């Protein structure tokens with residue numbers, strides 16, 4: 001028994017912010033952002049919250065799957081930007097969708113969050129613990145940006161994506177996951193500092209800090225390797241794969257992975273132009289766009305690969 005994706009959904013804030021909009025409030029340009037990243041615009045929250053977007057995406061995924069809220073036994077949300085430190089975003093989503101029979105918790109794995117959530121659900125399902133799960137990636141990274149740091153804030157956007165997965169004979173064939181805590185300093189966001197009566201810390205608002213070129217080098221080295229690995233684990237070769245759904249961090253990273261794997265770029269669908277880097281939400285948003293457009297045929301082989309803060313990275317190969 002394996003794990004099959006039977007419904008998907010997505011949600012982004014209504015406020016679309018173009019590169020030209022950003023150029024009005026900081027020293028940047030559409031030309032700089034687009035040529036280095038492939039991003040044209042992103043959506044940023046005004047009134048929406050991480051939970052709002054996650055619950056919206058979840059409801060769509062359940063409707064498409066034809067699964068009622070009481071059937072869901074497990075909810076895992078990949079996020080680093082929930083509305084609350086606790087309760088988890090997953091528990092907040094559980095309440096919104098009325099999934100009273102589910103156990104719910106979050107996974108913090110940066111931009112690999114959705115992939116790790118999917119793989120965790122797969123571990124439960126393939127071992128017979130649960131039959132039906134809801135997995136999500138949901139982020140409001142805009143609240144974690146230093147908006148005076150133009151080299152980082154222009155890259156990210158807000159959004160959520162969801163998938164309902166169920167036990168089935170067809171679905172996930174192989175997974176691979178990795179972490180490198182020693183390398184994690186290149187992409188960080190501190191938590192609030194200790195402020196108990198025995199320590200003296202200045203209370204400052206912590207924001208995302210990124211060594212962009214180091215993150216770039218990490219991604220173009222590790223992503224092709226883990227894709228090769230997952231394909232081999234499934235007893236296939238990269239030529240057998242119909243679609244590579246990569247975390248949408250940077251179009252140049254995706255192009256580099258395509259070259260290193262010697263696979264035509266046409267097999268790497270992208271939507272980074274429209275959303276920027278939505279962290280854990282990027283893979284499920286792309287998945288839902290393609291699924292809703294009727295792109296996937298039964299039997300198609302799909303590899304998803306995520307990478308990001310931790311450092312974390314991994315890949316999942318499935319048959320649609």
Ligand code: COA
Pocket residue numbers: 027028029032033036037111150151152154210211212213214215216249250277307308309
């Ligand atoms: N607009 C205009 N100029 C900018 C700018 C912006 N938004 N941000 C930085 N610059 C300037 C820099 O100040 C620098 O100027 P200088 O040469 O006068 O010092 C110049 O542009 C080049 O900066 P650099 O950082 O070398 O650019 P880069 O080509 O490495 O591109 C990134 C920067 C961030 C786009 C690139 O490193 C990248 O995409 N890294 C991966 C990041 C990522 O994907 N993170 C998430 C992973 S999950």
